[in-house]
Amino acid sequence: MKTMIEFTLNGKKVQTDAASDTPLVWVIRDEFGLKGTKFGCGVAMCGVCTVHIDGNAIRSCSYPVSLAKGKDVNTIESLNNEHPLQSAWVEEQVPQCGYCQSGQIMQAATLLDKNPNPSDEDIVNHMNGNYCRCMAYTRIKKAIKRAATSSVQYFDPNATSEGENA
Structure with a gap:
């Protein structure tokens, strides 16, 4: 049962x-x-x-x-449609194949929630273990630094489980 x-x-x-x-x-x-x-x-x-x-x-x-x-x-x-990480990912042209990007962004979001102004070392340590086969690590780090300067709310509390934002 x-x-x-x-x-x-x-x-x-x-x-x-x-x-x-x-x-x-x-x-x-x-x-x-x-x-x-x-x-x-x-x-x-x-x-x-x-x-x-x-x-x-x-x-x-x-x-x-x-x-x-x-x-x-x-x-x-x-994630809020205007999440600073999503915007930074586009501005820094992070994705190549894009397959790992949702995991990268979700990992990065927990860093920014805990540390809104991370150093390069903080980013590397926190992102360790999130792999990118395209080797976009430099752009990922730049995008996280860019997102850290934003004060937009990270999560949309009205997001539905169907993946649509209200």
Whole structure:
């Protein structure tokens, strides 16, 4: 017998009857249709699947959905359309293939939430473990520095679990 697991996804209460050991990335993508969170390595090494759980960056590919019970989960779709990181990513022309970018941005957002004026060393240390096959690390660092100068709210509390901002 399956048990319903309830949690908040991008500001909306949701529930799933997925097996308790199902990786959160698959529940987010397959059940709730939020495709911004990508699957990369499957062993929490690359950071492509990074989401926020109660404000902390976690790798959703190795995070069982059962651990999300009662927690606040935010995906890339929850970012405010005018989020300073998204704007900085465009201005610094960060993406090449773009596959890792949602994970990079979600990881960077937790840094700026905790440290609104990070040094280069702070950025490198915080982003360590989020891989970019295109090697866009210099542009990623520049984009994070650019975003740090903005005071725009990071998350849209009215974002729906369907990935649309209200």
